[in-house]
Amino acid sequence: MTTVKKYNFTYEDIHSTIRDASLAIKEADYQPDYLLAIGGGGLIPARIMRTFITRPILTVALSRYSDEIGTAPADTPIKLQWLEGKVNLNGKKVLVIDEVDDQRTTLDFTLNELIEHYPDTEFSAFVVHNKLKEKKGQLPEKLNHFFIGRDINDYWINYAWDAEDIATFGQ
Numbered sequence: 001m002t003t004v005k006k007y008n009f010t011y012e013d014i015h016s017t018i019r020d021a022s023l024a025i026k027e028a029d030y031q032p033d034y035l036l037a038i039g040g041g042g043l044i045p046a047r048i049m050r051t052f053i054t055r056p057i058l059t060v061a062l063s064r065y066s067d068e069i070g071t072a073p074a075d076t077p078i079k080l081q082w083l084e085g086k087v088n089l090n091g092k093k094v095l096v097i098d099e100v101d102d103q104r105t106t107l108d109f110t111l112n113e114l115i116e117h118y119p120d121t122e123f124s125a126f127v128v129h130n131k132l133k134e135k136k137g138q139l140p141e142k143l144n145h146f147f148i149g150r151d152i153n154d155y156w157i158n159y160a161w162d163a164e165d166i167a168t169f170g171q
């Protein structure tokens with residue numbers, strides 16, 4: 001029997017990784033004006049990061065799937081929700097946050113959309129986990145910084161927030 005290699009990332013793992021990354025971001029002298037979570041996976045990481053980098057959180061929501069039950073992969077991610085026009089991002093620094101960079105499709109799509117629609121905004125990105133693998137997408141040249149919490153192998157990931165029974169998660 002083959003064992004599927006996997007990671008089980010607890011809330012404590014994730015919190016610690018984001019804390020360490022936040023310190024590195026501060027040491028790099030990068031100070032965003034806004035944190036921008038890519039939902040759903042980037043929502044909890046963005047909120048944890050706000051504990052260390054106290055900036056308002058904006059959100060966009062994307063899906064890699066073209067149906068609501070997640071069985072029909074889309075060629076490009078689907079925008080479920082996007083930024084409203086009320087926040088003026090001109091001249092601002094925005095740190096885009098997601099939990100994992102896998103094939104890089106989501107970051108490629110999201111960052112390019114943002115850069116196209118907000119040409120006077122400086123975008124950087126942070127992912128809690130970066131899978132070390134050949135990527136399908138690319139990071140835009142105009143991306144200011146790319147911060148990584150932890151480089152990991154290309155294994156299946158279980159995040160604590162996916163647990164139906166948190167008491168036995170990872171056991």
Ligand SMILES: O=P(O)(O)OC[C@H]1O[C@H](OP(=O)(O)OP(=O)(O)O)[C@H](O)[C@@H]1O
Pocket residue numbers: 038039040041042062063064065098099100101102103104105106107
């Ligand atoms: O680098 P990629 O191959 O694009 O994969 C990473 C993306 O996949 C997941 O999103 P998903 O669309 O599954 O939805 P979720 O964030 O709601 O879990 C995850 O949250 C990332 O956004």
